[in-house]
Amino acid sequence: MFISMNHLRSVKDVSLGWIGVNTSTLKTLLSICRNLESLSLKKCWNLDHFDFGGRELGLRRLVIDNCDFVNVDYVGFSAPNLKFFKYIFWDIGGFSNRLVYMFSQYAVFYFRTLKVVELKGFRGTTNEVWACIYLIQAGCVLEQIIVDVVKKEADAYSVQRYANERLLLKVPKASKNLQISIV
The missing domain is CATH 3.40.50 (Rossmann fold)
Structure with a gap:
């Protein structure tokens, strides 16, 4: 055919x-x-x-x-017409420090139309937190960020993950209409 x-x-x-x-x-x-x-x-x-x-x-x-x-x-x-962006994380193992550096050096986004972001599989790693902070601070018309946290048994890092999730709620927002949901 x-x-x-x-x-x-x-x-x-x-x-x-x-x-x-x-x-x-x-x-x-x-x-x-x-x-x-x-x-x-x-x-x-x-x-x-x-x-x-x-x-x-x-x-x-x-x-x-x-x-x-x-x-x-x-x-x-x-x-420029992007309204919905969904990124589901995958486990990157020992690369998180390298990726944080690269994210801060190379990721430049201009979100003039993006309204909804859904992040699934969020583990609260440093890299993921920095990505979320960037979205919150750069999304001038963002209306909703949904952070879907990985549900797994408590481990040695669960306290830090919880603190990182709560940190996102305190980040200054580019959009006054932004709602952040951690589920």
């Missing part, structure tokens, strides 16, 4: 799951599907850099669910 490129131009929703996808493939997809409004990546692997250059994407919804990145040295995309 042959799919015409003209038909792909009108695609509005793409979901990819349980598949190896490299960033160049996603760039090609996004350049062909100019009307794409929703991109969902679930348990994909071989992604690197997550950089879509300076071209503005028409995305209104972006979901990154437990994806395995090859090189997590920066994130870059421009989506």
Whole structure:
């Protein structure tokens, strides 16, 4: 079966799951599907850099669910219409200190339209807390951040996790309408 490129131009929703996808493939997809409004990546692997250059994407919804990145040295995309961003964390083991440094050095987001962020699998690690703080301070029109904490048995770090969760509620907000829910 042959799919015409003209038909792909009108695609509005793409979901990819349980598949190896490299960033160049996603760039090609996004350049062909100019009307794409929703991109969902679930348990994909071989992604690197997550950089879509300076071209503005028409995305209104972006979901990154437990994806395995090859090189997590920066994130870059421009989506002025983005309303919903969901990121589900995966366990990064001993890389958290490196990622905190890289996040602070390379993550620059401009959230002029983003209204809802859902973070699932939150463990309260330093990296995750810094990411949340950045969203809270940069999301000038954010209305809701939902932090879905991993429910697991108490361990040696549970007190620190609880303190980190509560810290998020005290961060100065860029949006006066922002509601932060920790569930």
